[in-house]
Amino acid sequence: MENDSISSSSSESKLPLIVGIVGFALGAAGLVLGIKAKGEAANANLAAVAAQQAASEVGAALAGKASAADLQAVAADLGAVKQSVDTNNKTYSDAIAALQAAAKKPAAVASEKGGKASAPAGPGEYVVVKGDNLGGIAKKAGISLKALQDLNPNAKATQLQIGQKLKTK
Numbered sequence: 001m002e003n004d005s006i007s008s009s010s011s012e013s014k015l016p017l018i019v020g021i022v023g024f025a026l027g028a029a030g031l032v033l034g035i036k037a038k039g040e041a042a043n044a045n046l047a048a049v050a051a052q053q054a055a056s057e058v059g060a061a062l063a064g065k066a067s068a069a070d071l072q073a074v075a076a077d078l079g080a081v082k083q084s085v086d087t088n089n090k091t092y093s094d095a096i097a098a099l100q101a102a103a104k105k106p107a108a109v110a111s112e113k114g115g116k117a118s119a120p121a122g123p124g125e126y127v128v129v130k131g132d133n134l135g136g137i138a139k140k141a142g143i144s145l146k147a148l149q150d151l152n153p154n155a156k157a158t159q160l161q162i163g164q165k166l167k168t169k
Contacts, residue, residue: 125165126166127163132160143168
């Protein structure tokens, strides 16, 4: 039992030593990082001073190149150009909007004989033009007269109208 108490007291006496060594190591690391950060801050300060000097040199060079009146004249010219561009943009925007609106409306198309049709024929449709008859339409569509009449029971041979749409499929 004596050995147990001796070894436990010797390990207890080492704990403050270990804590001290770890504390010293952390302090030394913090000191090294602080010195390094101080060096980086000095370098950043030198870079800032150099940038300020370069900006001053550029400002002085520009001041010698153009007077305030010249700069104001250039600014006025740029303002006029901007206004012109804005006007053109408005004109073009209005024209584009008009074209988009027109594109959404179904267009009237001229027929083969110079008449007007109400809208272009879609797939499986035929738009009647001047001089058409049911037999001619059936032939153009590649179907029989009977099939055309079955697809369009309300279409009468004597009452066809230019622009009238007939189903062909």
